[in-house]
Amino acid sequence: MPDPLLEISGLVTSYGPIEVLHGIDLFVNEGEIVTLVGANGAGKTTLMRCISGVQPTKAGTIRYAGAPLARVPDHARAGLGIAHSPEGRQIFGDLSVEENLALGGYHRTDDLSPDMEDVFTLFPILKTKRHLAAGGLSGGQQQMLAIGRAIMGRPKLLLLDEPSMGLAPVLVDQILEVISTLRKRGVTLLVVEQNAYAALSIADRGYVMETGKIALSGSAGNLIADPRVREAYLGA
Numbered sequence: 001m002p003d004p005l006l007e008i009s010g011l012v013t014s015y016g017p018i019e020v021l022h023g024i025d026l027f028v029n030e031g032e033i034v035t036l037v038g039a040n041g042a043g044k045t046t047l048m049r050c051i052s053g054v055q056p057t058k059a060g061t062i063r064y065a066g067a068p069l070a071r072v073p074d075h076a077r078a079g080l081g082i083a084h085s086p087e088g089r090q091i092f093g094d095l096s097v098e099e100n101l102a103l104g105g106y107h108r109t110d111d112l113s114p115d116m117e118d119v120f121t122l123f124p125i126l127k128t129k130r131h132l133a134a135g136g137l138s139g140g141q142q143q144m145l146a147i148g149r150a151i152m153g154r155p156k157l158l159l160l161d162e163p164s165m166g167l168a169p170v171l172v173d174q175i176l177e178v179i180s181t182l183r184k185r186g187v188t189l190l191v192v193e194q195n196a197y198a199a200l201s202i203a204d205r206g207y208v209m210e211t212g213k214i215a216l217s218g219s220a221g222n223l224i225a226d227p228r229v230r231e232a233y234l235g236a
């Protein structure tokens, strides 16, 4: 069995004096889609932020491609192939769609235009708005732009935080399809989703977080069938 692409053990982090992750163990194998579900405030976003390096950790280790990330600053993690599409989109409203996409490839020195065309193939609506200010896009289009920007870095590991938040069902389906397409291309994905059923349906495995800890983990099929998950997160 090869080493996981991402391996987290005993991870602890705090906001000021308040500890919010209390020893997280999690792994993601190369080529997998792994979904992280949990109630608001469980710590999912904080965990993603620790992996991308914007949130410092207090204890534990994060290993990526077999090496510890502790001494790798956040901007250098992109260069290693880790891309993060954060919760709340965080696009630059005054910049054009194209300029936002170009920022996703800032650490690359090669030609970005084939990747930009690729994003436009995945999300055709963005092509029609490529020269417009991103602040004028609808919520769903901004979400596509945030994912597109992350793809521009040619990630090996893509961290998607709430990619379907606030989207109409038809757009949710489109986002899920793009996630599956990316996996077929060899991208490994860790996805945080409130829409737990949809996210588990396309995932290989999942983790359930509760108040800063992993409460359950397993194959996506087993989690979907688990009465505790069904009751708490799948509305059953």
Ligand SMILES: Nc1ncnc2c1ncn2[C@@H]1O[C@H](COP(=O)(O)OP(=O)(O)OP(=O)(O)O)[C@@H](O)[C@H]1O
Pocket: 015, 020, 038, 039, 040, 041, 042, 043, 044, 045, 046, 047, 087
């Ligand atoms: N910048 C911050 N400063 C202080 N506390 C924070 C900060 N961000 C998050 N928290 C707290 O850390 C805990 C975990 O929050 P986090 O956003 O990681 O959870 P989450 O599972 O992603 O929830 P949500 O789906 O609501 O984003 C919560 O108690 C939250 O109030």
